Amino acid sequence: MNKKKMDKLIALSYKDKYFDKKIVNKIVSVLSRADLKKYINGLKLAEKKRSLIVSSPVIDSDLNKFRKLFPHKKIVFKKDPSLILGTQVIDNDIVYEFTLKNSIDKILNHIEQTYD
Amino acid sequence: MIDNDKIIETLEKKIMTFGRDSKTQNVGIVVKNTDGVIIASGLSRASMGEKVIFNNGNSGTIFNLDEDNVSIILLEEASGIKEGDIVRTTGEMLSIEVSEDLLGRVIDPLGNPLDSKPKIKKGKNMPLEKIAAGVVEREPVSFPLKTGIKAIDSMFPIGRGQRELIIGDRQTGKTAIAIDTIINQKFNKKPVICIYVAIGQKRSTIAQVIDRLNSEGAGNYSIVVSASASDPASLQYLAPYAGCSIAEYFLEKGKDVLIVFDDLTKHAWAYRQISLVLRRPAGREAYPGDVFYLHSRLLERSVKLNKENGGGSITALPIIETQANDISAYIPTNVISITDGQIYLQTDLFNSGIKPAINIGQSVSRVGSAAQTQTIKSVSGKLKLELAQYSSLAAFAQFGTELDNATQKQLDRGKRLTEILKQPQYSPLTENLEVLSIYAVTSGAMDDIPTDSFQEFEKEMHDFAKKRYPEVLESLSTGERPTEQILKQITKLVEEFKKRFR
Numbered sequence: 001m002n003k004k005k006m007d008k009l010i011a012l013s014y015k016d017k018y019f020d021k022k023i024v025n026k027i028v029s030v031l032s033r034a035d036l037k038k039y040i041n042g043l044k045l046a047e048k049k050r051s052l053i054v055s056s057p058v059i060d061s062d063l064n065k066f067r068k069l070f071p072h073k074k075i076v077f078k079k080d081p082s083l084i085l086g087t088q089v090i091d092n093d094i095v096y097e098f099t100l101k102n103s104i105d106k107i108l109n110h111i112e113q114t115y116d
Numbered sequence: 117m118i119d120n121d122k123i124i125e126t127l128e129k130k131i132m133t134f135g136r137d138s139k140t141q142n143v144g145i146v147v148k149n150t151d152g153v154i155i156a157s158g159l160s161r162a163s164m165g166e167k168v169i170f171n172n173g174n175s176g177t178i179f180n181l182d183e184d185n186v187s188i189i190l191l192e193e194a195s196g197i198k199e200g201d202i203v204r205t206t207g208e209m210l211s212i213e214v215s216e217d218l219l220g221r222v223i224d225p226l227g228n229p230l231d232s233k234p235k236i237k238k239g240k241n242m243p244l245e246k247i248a249a250g251v252v253e254r255e256p257v258s259f260p261l262k263t264g265i266k267a268i269d270s271m272f273p274i275g276r277g278q279r280e281l282i283i284g285d286r287q288t289g290k291t292a293i294a295i296d297t298i299i300n301q302k303f304n305k306k307p308v309i310c311i312y313v314a315i316g317q318k319r320s321t322i323a324q325v326i327d328r329l330n331s332e333g334a335g336n337y338s339i340v341v342s343a344s345a346s347d348p349a350s351l352q353y354l355a356p357y358a359g360c361s362i363a364e365y366f367l368e369k370g371k372d373v374l375i376v377f378d379d380l381t382k383h384a385w386a387y388r389q390i391s392l393v394l395r396r397p398a399g400r401e402a403y404p405g406d407v408f409y410l411h412s413r414l415l416e417r418s419v420k421l422n423k424e425n426g427g428g429s430i431t432a433l434p435i436i437e438t439q440a441n442d443i444s445a446y447i448p449t450n451v452i453s454i455t456d457g458q459i460y461l462q463t464d465l466f467n468s469g470i471k472p473a474i475n476i477g478q479s480v481s482r483v484g485s486a487a488q489t490q491t492i493k494s495v496s497g498k499l500k501l502e503l504a505q506y507s508s509l510a511a512f513a514q515f516g517t518e519l520d521n522a523t524q525k526q527l528d529r530g531k532r533l534t535e536i537l538k539q540p541q542y543s544p545l546t547e548n549l550e551v552l553s554i555y556a557v558t559s560g561a562m563d564d565i566p567t568d569s570f571q572e573f574e575k576e577m578h579d580f581a582k583k584r585y586p587e588v589l590e591s592l593s594t595g596e597r598p599t600e601q602i603l604k605q606i607t608k609l610v611e612e613f614k615k616r617f618r
Contacts, residue, residue, distance in 0.1 A: 045157065045184065093158030097139040106139065107127060 001035045010042045017050060017074045019043075053090040055080040063087070146170075146201040147185060152348050153393045154188040156203050162186055165245055167206045172196045176203075177210045177350075180394055187394050189350040191226060212358050214365035215239025219309070222326055222340040225351050225358035230342055242361040244354060248416035255422040257456075260487040261308065261374060261431050264300030264544020265293060267474050267537040270496035270554055271503075272459055275487030276308075276372050276429040277420025281451055283436045283443060284461030288473050290435045292541045293459065294376040295325060297433065299332045300544035301374065308431075309366050310338040311375040313359035316352050316382030319344045332542060345382075352386035360417045363430045367419070370426035375418075379435035380411060384447045401446045411447075412454050443478070457481035471538055476503045489595040492547060495555045499533065506530020532557050535570040548592035549578050552606060559603070561610040565617075573617055580613045 013024050024043075031039055052073040054066050059079050066075050066089070073091075080088070086099035144158030154176060162168070166178045168188055174197060180187035188203065212227040215237055222231045225244075229236050257275030274280045274297075282290045298310040312329070314322045322342050329335050339362060343355035356377045363373040377383070384407055391404035399405050411434075418432040434455065436448050441462060443452065452458055457480045466473035485493075509527055513519060519527070536557045539545070545553075553574050556562045565573050581589055588605050592598060598606075 093143050093160050095141040095143055097141065102139050110126065111123065 001031075001038070006035070006038055006042055009039060010046050013043065014046070014050075017072070049092050050074055051076055053078060055083060055088040055090070057081045057083050057085065142205040144168075144186065144203045146197060146199055146203060148199070149197050151389075151393050152190045152350060153179075153390065154190060154197060154203070155185050156188060157185045159186045159203065159205060162205050165209050167208050167210050168203050169206055170197055171202045179390070180396075189353075189390055190348060191350055191354075193348065210244045210354070211241045212244060212361050213238045213240070214242045214362050218339050218362060220336045220338065222342055224347070225341060225343050225354040227358070240365055242365050244357040244361050245413075246361070246364065246417065248413070249419045249421060249425075253419075253421055253425045255420055257420050257483045257487050259420075259429075260484070260489060261297075261372075262300055262303070262544075262547060263293065263297040264303070264546070264550075265296055265472060266539055266545060266550045266553060267472055268293070268459060269488075269547065269550055270492055270537075271476065271500045272457060272474075272479050272481035273484035273488040273492070274431065274433075274481060275420075275484045276431050277418060278457070278481070278483055278487075279415050279418045279432040279434065279455040280481060280484070281434050281436060281455040281458040282461070283438060283448060283452070283458050284473070285438050285441055285463045288461035288463055288466050289471060289541070290437070290461055291325065291378055293461075293472060294378060294433050294435065295328060296542060296544045297374065298329060298338060298376070299334050299542060301337065302333055303544075303546050306372065307337055308372045308374050309363075310334065311341065311359045311363055311373065312338060313341045313343075313356050313375065313377050315343055315355050315377065315379060316345050316386060317378065319346065328542065349386040349389045352383065353390060356380070356383055356414050360414060360430070364417065367421065367428040367430055368426065370428045372429045372431070374431045374433065377414075377432065377434040379437050380451055381437045381447055384410065403446060407447070408450050408454075411451055415451075415454050456483045469538075470534060471541070474537075476500060477507065489547065490597040491551055491592055491595055492554075494597045495551050495558060499554065499558070502526075503530060503533055503537075506533065528563075529557075531567055532562065532570070535567045536562075536574065538571065540571075545578075546593070547595075548589040549581075551592050551598070552578070552581060552589070552609075555603065555606050556610045559607060561607050561614075565614070576617060577610065577613050580616070581609055584612075585609050 009027055013019055013027060027039065028036065050073060052066065052070050053076045054063055055078040056063060057080060059077055063077055082101060084100040088099050089096040142159055142161040144156035146154055146156050148155040159168070162178050162181065164178055164181060168176050168178060170176070174190060174192050176188040176190045178186055179189045190197070212225070213236070217237045217239065221229055221233060221236060223229055223236070227236070257277045259276045261274045261276045261278070263269055263274060268274065272280070282293055284290050294312070298312065301308040301310055312325065314325065322340070322344060326340055329338050341355055341359045341362070343351040359375050359377070363375045366373050384403060387407065387410055388403050392398060392402065396404045415432055415434060418430045420429040421427055434451060436451050438445065438448055443449070443460065460475040460478040461473045462475045463473070465475065505526065506529070509523060510530065513527055536553055556577070562573070585605065588602060588609060591602050
């Protein structure tokens with residue numbers, strides 16, 4: 001199956017932001033083993049593109065603002081105490097860092113590069 | 117020494133800015149790791165040639181950009197990277213830190229020291245890939261770069277900013293010519309910085325070269341960039357570009373640089389290996405389609421800048437190893453067409469005792485004669501022609517036919533010229549001594565000296581001239597055409613020495 005057709009199948013597998021179970025089951029049952037592999041990989045990539053991961057040391061109501069900012073994305077909240085303070089937002093392959101951990105890492109990096 | 121106050125001040129500044137500056141990172145996930153080439157998904161904002169960092173601290177550079185993934189070549193051993201690892205872009209193109217501290221050091225293509233000397237201080241960040249200087253910034257080659265080898269300086273002169281290929285089979289003395297040229301730079305009034313780039317060679321061979329450079333006193337103006345046979349193909353591929361970046365740092369300061377690429381055959385092999393693993397379409401001899409561009413963009417960076425741009429130069433001596441003297445193979449023809457001439461070394465000549473084993477007929481220097489001084493030009497004018505005629509006559513003479521007097525004379529002169537152009541390794545000569553030797557033969561003053569004692573005669577004659585006729589040698593160092601009087605003095609010098617030698 002060519003890429004164009006596979007992309008079409010992946011797009012059909014979604015209903016709004018979520019998988020359409022019925023359609024996915026139907027597609028899986030008719031695909032060959034090789035195409036199934038491609039389909040699963042494609043779904044994984046599509047899932048990544050459609051979701052936004054918000055990590056923070058504390059989950060509070062303020063984080064709900066992200067739902068308004070990204071209405072077309074599936075928002076996933078994650079609790080990560082190692083970030084110390086602030087928020088980290090992962091949008092597919094772009095990571096936005098607003099955390100204290102990142103600032104400390106930057107300072108460390110700066111010191112390493114300047115005073116080696 | 118670290119200044120504590122400065123550190124505190126920087127830390128304070130950095131902490132004050134916390135919360136205001138965000139950091140955007142482009143990340144990817146390792147999908148496949150094959151022989152030092154990583155396929156990663158994501159990295160949608162990555163650019164070609166960008167440096168990337170893996171979670172375990174390893175680094176790599178982007179080599180292919182596809183629709184859903186990117187290909188990365190690793191710059192270290194590939195052992196620690198597995199499927200699912202995170203890889204981040206850095207926003208930096210691959211570069212090397214260059215400073216004067218590199219002089220006398222041995223480094224890898226990323227600038228890490230390989231010798232046991234102190235850490236190299238950080239300097240200017242020079243990109244590994246750079247577009248060569250344009251035509252407006254350049255000027256024609258006009259100043260000689262002396263190799264100290266009689267045969268080359270007289271017949272195939274090299275100018276500063278030229279690219280002269282050294283080509284030949286294994287064990288014909290290619291590296292020896294390059295090393296002699298580096299050693300000879302110590303005689304220059306204006307220093308020439310020398311960079312020796314070892315690509316895909318045995319570590320023992322590289323160690324020998326370094327040892328020789330140090331023992332001959334060439335270590336303090338030389339830099340060795342080493343990517344040995346046991347290093348990853350990616351490092352072997354990057355080594356000549358790193359050497360060129362270092363050369364460009366000194367070029368920017370208006371200095372003259374000599375760079376030796378030893379050798380570009382192995383560089384092409386490394387690139388072929390990477391390209392095949394990346395599944396790029398293979399062409400002739402399984403090399404990728406852009407193998408010509410690989411070398412042309414490297415050698416185009418050799419330059420002679422005009423005075424407005426500092427007047428510096430980069431002279432390149434690329435080396436190519438042929439198989440069974442086949443200079444018409446793919447890579448040799450490519451590099452021959454890129455360079456401004458070639459010095460062709462032959463196994464037969466080497467085995468018959470002619471060292472350096474230069475094939476006069478097939479060697480050429482296309483721009484160097486403009487840079488040759490009048491002194492050496494005046495004595496070596498007919499040299500190449502006479503020697504070329506000699507080799508064709510010598511082939512006929514082998515049939516044992518009777519020869520007329522003129523032919524016999526020509527053969528005899530050719531034999532003597534061949535003999536005087538022989539030169540032992542690691543003993544480059546200054547221009548005045550080269551002129552003295554060549555003129556002594558071409559003028560016929562050495563016609564009564566048996567050819568088997570030429571080497572000894574020449575060596576002792578040089579010592580004699582240095583002691584008794586320093587003014588003659590001085591006048592031959594000016595670069596001007598020698599006057600009739602000086603030529604007469606040279607003849608007198610030879611005649612006088614002949615009496616002592618016998």
